[in-house]
Amino acid sequence: MVEADYFRREPTVGDEPCTYADQDxxxxxxxxxEWQHGIGDVVSALxxxxxxxxxxxxxxxxxxxSSPPSTSGTRATASRPTGPGSR
Structure with missing residues (x-):
């Protein structure tokens, strides 16, 4: 399920009383x-x-x-879930 437009140009403004490293x-x-920069924008600029x-x-x-939670992988990586019901 895609929740935001990949090509969105407007900034996303947040004001959350926590940090991604420690939600508490x-x-x-x-x-x-925050601004989204698609891979095409980045590669073209470079x-x-x-x-x-x-x-x-x-x-x-x-x-x-990521959200929703991803599955744990090897070498400290996270992978997208696979199988029925996955995105």
Whole structure:
């Protein structure tokens, strides 16, 4: 299930009293402003400055868990769930 537009250009503003590293941590400076940058934007910006790419690989795992919870992998990675009912 996709919850946000991948090509969204407007910033996402948040004000959550916690941190991704510790959901129970008491924090005070909580205002965040985030922009989404698609892989095409990033690669195009880099190649426009003269970077030459020989290849670009994408992987179906992350070093960080996602929402909904991902499955644990090896080498401290998290993978998308597979099978019936997975995205």
């Amino acid at each position: 941590a008491a924090t005070t400076a909580n205002l965040t402003v 190649t426009a400055t003269g970077l030459h790419l020989k290849f670009l690989h994408e992987h179906d795992f992350s070093l960080f868990p």
